[in-house]
Amino acid sequence: MRKKRDILAVDDLRTPELVAIIERAQEMARLWEERRMPQSLAGKRVGLVVNDTGWRNTTAFDLGIQAMGGICVHPPLRWDTREALNDLATYLDNWFDGIVTRTPDLSILRAFADLSRGPVINARTRQNHPCETIGDLAFYFHRHRKVDGIKVGVVSPESNILQSWIEASAALPIAVVQVYPEKWHVKTTTSAYRRFSTSTDMNALVDADILVTDCWPDDATPSELERYQITAAMLDRRRPDSEFIPCPPVSRGKEVSADAMTHPACRVVEAKAFLLHAQNAALEWAFEEI
Structure with missing residues (x-):
């Protein structure tokens, strides 16, 4: 089974992977200006879980997911142990192909990513902001x-x-x-x-x-x-x-x-x-x- 691709910390990425993302961003900038974004996420359902006041990178995620043909939904859940992480991962896996989220603690995010079937992207923790x-x-x-x-x-x-x-x-x-x-x-x-x-x-x-x-x-x-x-x-x-x-x-x-x-x-x-x-x-x- 192929390992899923999470982005939780910059150094979780191998050098060729990080370089590929940086180089692809150049093409994405051109396509954005030309208003012809690739529909790379067509049919993908992405949960954007945010419970703080930051807005730049989460707004960009929402906009980018939709511009590339994906569906972006904002589940109003909190990473406050009100529900067990394994329960949250299972419920979210029912509906979403991947999760973008801000969590208070990187260790919580890593634990959730280990339990989740789809890719998990770190939109910010108190410890890092990849x-x-x-x-x-x-x-x-x-x-x-x-x-x-x-x-x-x-x-x-x-x-x-x-x-x-x-x-x-x-x-x-x-x-x-x-x-x-x-x-x-x-x-x-x-x-x-x-x-x-x-x-x-x-x-x-x-x-x-x-x-x-x-x-x-x-x-x-x-x-x-x-x-x-x-x-x-x-x-x-x-x-x-x-x-x-x-x-x-x-x-x-x-x-x-x-x-x-x-x-x-x-x-x-x-x-x-x-x-x-x-x-x-x-x-x-x-x-x-x-």
Whole structure:
């Protein structure tokens, strides 16, 4: 029996699989603009299970599933142990060919995926956010026609965005550095991810090809993090071909300054537009269409 294709973490994908998704996203972008999307999901019934306020990647999943001929339904269930996971998997398997979901915890999602017959795609957990990172990689490839050998600087405390970039460093030959005060450095050991490192020095970002930010932690004071704010002056010191992709929602005056958001290096709108195309490619891969 062929192993089903789940996307739960970036480094669950083998390198050729991840590259295939990134490359297919380029074609998906062209087909989207031409309004002739392939009907890759025709006849597929997909459950989109979301119980939080995030909207970008889940809206893109809903739109993409329908644009590729699938049926997308939003079951109003919660991953709160009200029903046993094996029961939920069995009931959902009755009606759906696959599930896209946000869950509080990655371990819950992995347990559910083990029990489910169809593919399961992680639309976000507290621990990681694989589709967001795959989307940014697909956008970078669109702009530069490569991802091998790039460096990604992540100015963020330990977070789901950072973790998925760390996962990407295991799946692809890219370097990832977290730049932040030491008290918020990720607990992941660098020995487990040999292309990942941490630093407190903002100069470690000067040669980064992609610069990513995430929100300030709730337990921080402005004085602790002011020097880690991304400003237009800081972006001016970087190479003109580098990309600044702050993670929305963006808090201007905190992790980024207002002038950084209008800087020519800021590509967040374009990158998040590309999220749709990457997720459509991921859906095709999960349903064994690529």
